[in-house]
Every structure is written in structure tokens, then in C-alpha cells.
Amino acid sequence: MAVANSLAAGISCSNSSSSRKGVHQFSHHSTTKTKLAFPFISLLFLNSNSSRAVRAESSAACSSPVLEDESAAVGDAPVFELALKLEDFQHLPEDDKELNSLICSLFKDSQTEHLAYDYYEKAKTKPGFKPKKYTMKLAIRYLIHSKNWSLLLSFCQDLKGFGVLPDKSTTSRLIMATVKARKFKILNDLLQLFLDKDAESAVLAFDSAMKGYNQLHMYSSTVDLYNRMKCAALNLDAGCYCRIMEAYFKMGSHEKSVAIFQELDSKKLNEIEGSTVSMPRIYCILFEALGKLGRHFEALEFLREMEKRGIQEDHSHYSSLISSFANAGEVEMAEELMKEAESKKMLRDPALFLKLVLRYVEEGMMEKTLDVVAAMKRVDIRVSDCIFCAIVNGFGKRRGARAAVKVYEDLILQGCDPGQVTLASVLSTYIRLGMYPNAEMVFAEMEKKGYHKCVVAYSSMVAAYGKMGRTRDAMRLVAKMKERGCEPNVWTYNSLLDINGKALDLKLVEKTWKEMKRRKIEPDRVSYTTVINAYHKARELEMCIRYYEEFKQTGAKIDRAMAGIMISVLSKTNRVDELVELLRDMNRQGTQLDARFYRSAVNALTDAGLQAQVRWLQENFKYS
Structure with missing residues (x-):
């Protein structure tokens, strides 16, 4: 009143x-x-x-x-x-x-x-x-929402003093919020409060804390909480077992993860709280752990036992087992499980199909990859860009570039939709085969689909224009690339250097080189070889030596192409000492010479009267 x-x-x-x-x-x-x-x-x-x-x-x-x-x-x-x-x-x-x-x-x-x-x-x-439980629930909600952690710390003492514990949902929310905010002092106080007051609430609180730690990838903290629960003689529920199994698995302790399951299995599952909800996930972790340990047949036995125990099967169980058998090279068993899963409508994991494709490619069973595509269509799962690209690249690796473009075209006819990765890959393949019109069609499709920032595609097309002698188209494409915010990389600039070098347009070569430096793109060995070759063809030998000295400062290994050019340059400029040094570097690095440059080196050393070096060259180098 x-x-x-x-x-x-x-x-x-x-x-x-x-x-x-x-x-x-x-x-x-x-x-x-x-x-x-x-x-x-x-x-x-x-x-x-x-x-x-x-x-x-x-x-x-x-x-x-x-x-x-x-x-x-x-x-x-x-x-x-x-x-x-x-x-x-x-x-x-x-x-x-x-x-x-x-x-x-x-x-x-x-x-x-x-x-x-x-x-x-x-x-x-x-x-x-004495506050009611609902009053404390609303107070907790307010403190979490306002993130007033100092008040929440003192509020923990109120919970203890009044002897009022929040309900299950509020407890879980409170614990998860403190973990997410990394307020571990408050968390420890709360966990101790629940331990002192009520064992059932303590199990829920610890389960929520372990879940929060796992979400933060703090798996060792989850293990610490598990040990703390064991010391307090708490009866872990299925959720707690699930958290600790996951923590050990993520830490790479697969044996311990299996051992935790064995501890759980020694108890009667129907007497463990939360088993109905958590057991499917627990078995999934078990299958993953056994697969990592190479015990996939043991995992299969547990799958069969699940039906007898009345535990509901999940698509993740089949996905884990099929992946384990595929990774172990047990392709036939993986196929049997795949058929079983399909009959039970449990083929839902796109990652599983990718693993199967990669295994078939590794085994050289290329037709089987197309069977995977057929299975995906039957269960109405879209063929992803990764799977599409893996199949195309697999055919290219195992059967050559022409087989790759053929399977690409066949999958297109089957209604598969390629993404950026597949299109960029097949674009490079068409260029490698000299099928430039097809490459241009693929590039046009990429632009139509909005893939405007694929550096690989741009670089491939710039190189293609160079091979076709369409220098202006190459330059325009690089300009368009920059306008769209796609930064050229070293491959792009290498293509420009090659185009301008073959045309002996040394001004554009120098301009391109300076632009690379200005954009802080480090030239690689191909860049230096291309520039040195351009100046060599133009007979500007001093520039060749300048770029070669700059290349040596990078500490990179000289390859056969650059070595051959520099032997010619050093021989023509009578730099015998540097030629001998180059030959010794090549010998240390195991770089071979072709016949033409081998004879050039021998002649240069002979003309200089260095017979000992000639004999050393003949003893240490074999030309091809």
C-alpha cells in the first residue's frame, strides 16, 4: 500500500x-x-x-x-x-x-x-x-543482457546465500554466457556453487561449460572439467560424455576418446540421462576416432550393435564409416555401405562424395567417379564445384588433357553446373591444348556468371592471347582486370613480360618490370629468365648480367633455362671467372646442361686456355 x-x-x-x-x-x-x-x-x-x-x-x-x-x-x-x-x-x-x-x-x-x-x-x-526462483531468473537474464559482469559476480553470492538455484534453461544460458565472455572467475564460482548445492544441477552446469569450452576450441579446459567432475564423484550424463569425447578427438587423442566411450558403454545406456539425444552424436565421434586409428571394421561392428540397442542411426554414421573405408583403400566395403545408406535414405553429406571421388582418382578408377555423380543425382544432391573440378583434374592427371575436356563436356551435357574453380581449370586445359576458341567461350561464361576476380583465369587468358599473337587483347584484358579490382599477380606479369620480350619491345618489358616493383609483386625465377632472355635476343648482354646479378641476390636456385642463357652471355663477354663460378653453382645444385650450351661452355674455357677447367667440366657434367 x-x-x-x-x-x-x-x-x-x-x-x-x-x-x-x-x-x-x-x-x-x-x-x-x-x-x-x-x-x-x-x-x-x-x-x-x-x-x-x-x-x-x-x-x-x-x-x-x-x-x-x-x-x-x-x-x-x-x-x-x-x-x-x-x-x-x-x-x-x-x-x-x-x-x-x-x-x-x-x-x-x-x-x-x-x-x-x-x-x-x-x-x-x-x-x-527471499526471492522467488522466477525473480532470480529474470535478474540473471538482465545481468547477462547488460553484460554487467561485476554485478553478476556478486549475484553469485546471492544465489548461494538465498539457496535459490535457477532452472535448467537459465542455468545453461548463464554458464554458456560466462564462458563465451571468458569470465572464468565467475564460471568457477558458479560451478562450485552448483557442486555445493545440488548434484543434478551441477552436472547440467558442467555440461554447459564443457560445451562452451569446445565451441571456443579450449579442449584442454574441457578435460580439466571432466577430471573435476570425476573427483567430485558426479554421475556424468550422456551430454558430458559427448563433450569429453569430442574434446579428446579434437586434441588428437583418439585412443582416449575411445576409452571414454568404453567407460560409458560399461554402464547401462537406459540409465544414463540424456542418452536418447546424445548417443547418436557419441557414436559418430566413436566412428571418427576408430577410423583415425585404422580400426574401421571395429567401427562397423558398433554400427550393427546400434540397431540391437535401439539407438537411432544417423546419416553422419554412414558418412564417417564410408569415409574411413575409402581412406583405408577398402573401396568395395565403402561401396557396399554406400548402397546400404542409399537404401535407408542416409546419403546426405556432400563431403562424403568428394572423399570418394578423390579416392577413386588416387586408385586410378576414373569410371567410378562418374558413378558417384550418378549416385548424387539419384539422392538429389547437387554436384558441387569441388567434385566437378576433382573429376576433371583427375581425368587430366590420369588420362591426359583431352580426356579432361571430354569428361567436362560430358558432365555439362548431364546437367552439371561448373563453378569458378572448374571453369578456371578447364580454361587452362583448353589453352594447353591450343583450343583457344573453346578457352574464350569458357572465359566468356565466367564473366557472364560474375566471376570477375579470378586471377588464374585472367592470367591464363593473357598467356593465351600472347600465344595467339594478340598483344593488344592481352594488354586490354590486364587493364580490364585492374578496373574490376582484380590485382594482377606474378603469373600475369610473367605473361606480359613474355609477350613483350618475344616482340623485342624492351621499353614495355622495362615498364612492366617497374610496375611489378611498384605494386610490390616479387619477381620469380620465370620473371628473371624471361627478361634475361629478352635482352639476350636483343644482344644487350650487359643488361642480361645486371638482371642475373639481381637474381642471385634473391638466393633462388638457377634452373636449366637460365643457366643456358647465362653461359652464352658470359662466353660472349669473355667473363671466364663468372662462367666458372656459374658452372660450380650448377654442379652443386645438380642442374644439367643441354648439348648446345655444354659446347658453348667448353669452347669458352678452351679459348681462355683453362684446360683444367675444361677437364673438370667434362668430368662433372653430362649433357642431354
């Missing part, structure tokens, strides 16, 4: 009033203002004995009705100002039920939830006050 009278005395309804009292929300350190709509006030005390007094006094003081029609929109309700200060509520309701109801009502409104916590703090000073 005291609260209601104080509220009623604070209401001012005069629409013509020139000034209004501020609505003060009180906090621990300051007083601020807020506005409350009248419908909230009436609803707040609708179920209290003092609500009639509030409405009666308010109606007498106002020229218009206090209560609006229920059909009126809350947003259109007149706004009243209410002076609320902590000192105005020295006399809180004596009845705990009414006080809990007041606090809960304030917590339910986002505009007053901060006010509710201050009421809660004031109520704690009232002798004999």
Missing part, C-alpha cells in the same frame, strides 16, 4: 502544465530520468491490492479519465512523469509475494529492468526477504 500511495502521489496529469517533474531511475551511484507510459503503471499493479488506490487518486486529480480504452495503441498513450527515488521507498511491501511480483514486473519491461535490479538490491536489505 505504501508503494501504491507513493506512486499515486507522484502522478501529474495536467496537459497544460508548463513543467513536469522528471522521472528518476535510481542506481547505485546516481539518479537519472526516464518517462513511463501510464498503461505500464496500471498493468504493473493490476494484480496488487493497491492498484485501486492508484487509479482512484489519479482519476480525481485529472480532468480526463486515467484509464484509456484497451483498444488504444500503447504508443499513443499519454506520457506521465513519475518521481521515483530510492528514498521514496523506505517502506517496501511487507508481503514477499507482492514484492517479488513488483520486481518481476519491472524486469519484464526493457525500459525499467535497470530499475528492477535496484528494487532487488533494496529488497535484500529487508529482513526475511
